[in-house]
Amino acid sequence: MDFKKEVVELIGGQVDLPQEKITALIERPKNAKLGDYAFPCFVLAKTLHKNPVEIAKNIADQLSSEDFSEIKAVGPYVNFAINHQKLIAETLTMVLRYGQHYGDQTLGKGNVPIDMSSPNIAKPMSMGHLRSTVIGNSIAKTLAKVGYTPIKINYIGDYGTQFGKLIAAYKHWGNEEDVKKDPIMNLFHYYVKFHEEAEKDPTLDDEGRAWFKKLEDGDPEAVKLWQWFRDVSLVDFKRIYDELGISFDSYKGEAFFNDKMQPVIDELKEKGLLHESRGAQVVDMGEGENPAMIVKSDGTSIYLTRDLAAAIYRMKTYHFVKMLYVVGNEQAQHFVELKTVLKKMGYAWADDIYHVPFGLITQGGKKLSTRKGNVVFLDQVLRDAVSLAQKQIEQKNPDLADQKQVAHDVGVGAVIFHDLKNDRTDNFDFDLEEVVRFEGDTGPYVQYTNARAQSVLRKAAKLKQQAKTKAISLTDDWAFAVAKDLADFPEIVARASEKFEPSVIAKYSLDLAKKFNKYYANVKILTVDEQIGDRLALVQATSIVLTESLRLLGVNAPKEM
Numbered sequence: 078m079d080f081k082k083e084v085v086e087l088i089g090g091q092v093d094l095p096q097e098k099i100t101a102l103i104e105r106p107k108n109a110k111l112g113d114y115a116f117p118c119f120v121l122a123k124t125l126h127k128n129p130v131e132i133a134k135n136i137a138d139q140l141s142s143e144d145f146s147e148i149k150a151v152g153p154y155v156n157f158a159i160n161h162q163k164l165i166a167e168t169l170t171m172v173l174r175y176g177q178h179y180g181d182q183t184l185g186k187g188n189v190p191i192d193m194s195s196p197n198i199a200k201p202m203s204m205g206h207l208r209s210t211v212i213g214n215s216i217a218k219t220l221a222k223v224g225y226t227p228i229k230i231n232y233i234g235d236y237g238t239q240f241g242k243l244i245a246a247y248k249h250w251g252n253e254e255d256v257k258k259d260p261i262m263n264l265f266h267y268y269v270k271f272h273e274e275a276e277k278d279p280t281l282d283d284e285g286r287a288w289f290k291k292l293e294d295g296d297p298e299a300v301k302l303w304q305w306f307r308d309v310s311l312v313d314f315k316r317i318y319d320e321l322g323i324s325f326d327s328y329k330g331e332a333f334f335n336d337k338m339q340p341v342i343d344e345l346k347e348k349g350l351l352h353e354s355r356g357a358q359v360v361d362m363g364e365g366e367n368p369a370m371i372v373k374s375d376g377t378s379i380y381l382t383r384d385l386a387a388a389i390y391r392m393k394t395y396h397f398v399k400m401l402y403v404v405g406n407e408q409a410q411h412f413v414e415l416k417t418v419l420k421k422m423g424y425a426w427a428d429d430i431y432h433v434p435f436g437l438i439t440q441g442g443k444k445l446s447t448r449k450g451n452v453v454f455l456d457q458v459l460r461d462a463v464s465l466a467q468k469q470i471e472q473k474n475p476d477l478a479d480q481k482q483v484a485h486d487v488g489v490g491a492v493i494f495h496d497l498k499n500d501r502t503d504n505f506d507f508d509l510e511e512v513v514r515f516e517g518d519t520g521p522y523v524q525y526t527n528a529r530a531q532s533v534l535r536k537a538a539k540l541k542q543q544a545k546t547k548a549i550s551l552t553d554d555w556a557f558a559v560a561k562d563l564a565d566f567p568e569i570v571a572r573a574s575e576k577f578e579p580s581v582i583a584k585y586s587l588d589l590a591k592k593f594n595k596y597y598a599n600v601k602i603l604t605v606d607e608q609i610g611d612r613l614a615l616v617q618a619t620s621i622v623l624t625e626s627l628r629l630l631g632v633n634a635p636k637e638m
């Protein structure tokens with residue numbers, strides 16, 4: 078039941094304005110006592126030569142509908158108060174009928190590659206990569222719910238001059254056993270050591286360059302080491318992805334595009350877009366903008382060129398309707414260049430490319446930097462969160478079956494939810510205690526609320542009571558508050574998918590949980606009377622939507638905790 082649409086239709090029958098215009102004008106009265114929707118009449122004053130107060134009164138007098146308990150003029154507005162009982166009944170019936178598919182809709186279709194996570198091999202995955210991973214994953218699930226086919230691409234950073242340095246470092250200080258034991262940590266240490274030593278002994282840099290050259294030329298030893306570094310790094314990354322419950326459709330990283338850049342460079346040349354600037358090959362970005370570098374003066378290709386090749390490859394492979402890059406805000410300029418160059422090459426689909434940026438995570442107000450050792454280790458964060466969850470369960474619910482799984486769902490859920498609950502472009506300071514906090518606006522709070530609803534349903538089953546699915550009748554304000562949120566869910570999903578913004582769903586789930594907890598505190602749900610089935614319908618519908626909201630965020634919803 079779409080009450081807003083109904084308002085639009087009712088108003089549309091009275092005034093000479095297009096539907097879209099009416100939809101855009103409708104407001105929510107600040108004071109809920111004045112109604113649920115308000116249509117302002119100011120725009121009509123000119124054409125009707127009347128004052129808006131009079132117009133509002135005339136319109137209101139003409140209207141009546143079963144779906145609204147009241148339609149009246151309030152000053153220059155026509156206000157609509159939803160028939161609460163009707164909203165509750167229709168919404169709960171819908172949620173129970175569709176179950177987890179409630180909120181499914183078709184806003185579009187076709188492939189949507191999502192470039193996400195994309196850590197660099199032989200380096201610890203950063204908080205930024207974690208953000209990209211969980212934001213991208215939630216966007217993928219949300220897009221799937223509204224009809225698209227997401228394709229999660231992990232564009233691994235597995236190529237570049239730094240791998241020459243890494244090979245040189247390994248040859249000097251490396252040891253196979255250590256790399257096998259703790260690959261990323263040790264490879265990373267070699268790399269850091271290389272930089273320290275190179276400050277004292279610049280010939281090391283030449284060695285690094287020489288190894289990179291060998292790698293480019295396909296020297297067997299160089300290629301073998303590079304392949305090995307890549308493989309062991311991926312094993313480390315996959316451990317984190319498994320913890321998070323996230324998988325990818327493609328791991329085609331930077332190296333895959335090595336042989337696909339020259340054709341792009343040739344094409345740029347053919348189209349007359351390349352020109353020389355201080356020995357480098359560049360494309361003009363327009364008045365007052367720095368040109369985009371395509372080939373460096375030493376002949377090596379760069380990040381942008383690779384991304385051009387990757388974008389063209391993805392278009393040919395997936396024929397996408399949109400393509401997203403979930404990458405930190407600090408790379409905004411890079412994606413502007415990517416789109417501009419593609420546009421100049423004549424690819425109209427460049428307009429379907431979206432950089433989906435997110436804010437920076439700092440620690441103690443400082444930027445995190447792997448090089449300077451100011452790092453947060455993700456494995457550790459996840460482990461800490463899970464063990465804290467485990468402790469809480471041991472205290473609160475020592476008899477719980479499946480403790481391990483629940484502790485995992487709650488701990489990891491806390492980390493993911495923490496990352497998703499703020500607008501993605503907000504910067505935030507990382508504070509482990511804050512991340513593993515389970516009270517207040519947190520994932521565990523939403524999970525706990527859902528488990529509470531499930532517990533009510535279990536108790537009801539023992540009393541041989543179950544949720545009604547039809548002719549549901551509830552009238553109290555607490556039930557209305559919950560049902561109103563439930564009714565909003567499809568619109569929430571639509572907004573989250575249009576804005577590529579998981580926080581819309583996270584904030585919504587917190588709000589729904591709060592409203593449900595108020596209901597729970599104020600209404601005796603399990604009293605066996607003729608309305609128990611109606612109340613259970615509300616409990617079950619709430620659990621369905623909380624579970625689905627969490628699923629869209631990539632968070633599990635244990636039935637008991």
Ligand code: ARG
Pocket residue numbers: 192195196197232233234384402404
């Ligand atoms: N590996 C890069 C980094 O860690 C991110 C890659 C983002 N994706 C892309 N297509 N450029 O900064």
